[in-house]
Amino acid sequence: MVALFVQTLMLMAAAYFVGAALACLVRRALHRPAARPVPVERRVDPLPDASGPAQFARSTAPAPRPASQPVPGPAPAQAAALPAAAQDLKRIRRIDGETEAGLNRLGVLRYEQIAAWKRADVIRIGKELALGRRISCENWIEQAQILSRGGDTRFSRQYDQGGRSEAGASPRPLKLADAIQEQSTKGDARLQGQGAHDDLKRIRGIGVLIENRLNGMGVTDYEQIANWTAADIERVSQSLDFKGRIERENWVEQARILASGGATEFSRRVDRGEMDTGRYKR
Numbered sequence: 001m002v003a004l005f006v007q008t009l010m011l012m013a014a015a016y017f018v019g020a021a022l023a024c025l026v027r028r029a030l031h032r033p034a035a036r037p038v039p040v041e042r043r044v045d046p047l048p049d050a051s052g053p054a055q056f057a058r059s060t061a062p063a064p065r066p067a068s069q070p071v072p073g074p075a076p077a078q079a080a081a082l083p084a085a086a087q088d089l090k091r092i093r094r095i096d097g098e099t100e101a102g103l104n105r106l107g108v109l110r111y112e113q114i115a116a117w118k119r120a121d122v123i124r125i126g127k128e129l130a131l132g133r134r135i136s137c138e139n140w141i142e143q144a145q146i147l148s149r150g151g152d153t154r155f156s157r158q159y160d161q162g163g164r165s166e167a168g169a170s171p172r173p174l175k176l177a178d179a180i181q182e183q184s185t186k187g188d189a190r191l192q193g194q195g196a197h198d199d200l201k202r203i204r205g206i207g208v209l210i211e212n213r214l215n216g217m218g219v220t221d222y223e224q225i226a227n228w229t230a231a232d233i234e235r236v237s238q239s240l241d242f243k244g245r246i247e248r249e250n251w252v253e254q255a256r257i258l259a260s261g262g263a264t265e266f267s268r269r270v271d272r273g274e275m276d277t278g279r280y281k282r
Contacts, residue, residue: 087111091147091156093260094138102129114144142262153261198222202258202267205249213240225255 086109089100106128108114117125122135135141143153152160198221200211217239219225228236233252237243246252254264269275 084110087147089114091153091159092140092143093153093155094134095140099129099131111144111148114140115148117141139257139260139262142257143260146261151261153259155260198258199270200225202264202270203249203251203254204264204266205245205251210240222255222259225251226259228252 086104089095089103089108089111090097092111092114095103103109103125106125108125117135122141126132126135143155146153147156197215200206200214200219200222201208203222203225206214214220214236217236219236228246228251233246237246254266257264258267263271266275
């Protein structure tokens, strides 16, 4: 019995040691140690030679700064633009030499300046030169707008050809009522026209029939109507049998604008084909 017990203990001890040995082998096979990194040789620079202090001093001296480049200064200011050459403002109807000189004194030298005038400018210039309502009534701005674009008005063409200047002539009446009171001194000569015909239907109140009757009387362009006197208006009214209509519809004022190369609201609508001018029979 005792011998059997001892044998059992020895077998158990042997089995324990064998199991432990196997466990160590398996563990070592599964867990291999990682490869160690290869050490990198670090290079160490030699110390400077103490026997060469001058060389050492030169090596430690700060590097010389590069020569500073000159900073470009501001570009020289361009010379102020020279004022544009003055234009002949007398090519605008009713501007004479004296009026032109006054405009030049105020700095008005060119057509585009007059063409750009606003109401405040008209009032200011009118007061400075004592022009009253002449600027508006004589259509300076409308004429200047055409001339500034390189165009011509009827008056400017006559002026360029050496025709009679109206600058020194007596100014037109500012209102049609004044024109009616004005005495005629030139008779029927005013009614006779020459040259190309204008489209008189661009004047409000003139239709095809009236235009034909006016043409038959020798009235063919805006210039003639624009220069009618009170006697001319009376004579045409009697011939066409509609007394008071010329004054009521402001033919003369409309013709003045059209003769200067400008346009009225009605003439623009006619040009766009929005008005049936044939309905003005009488």
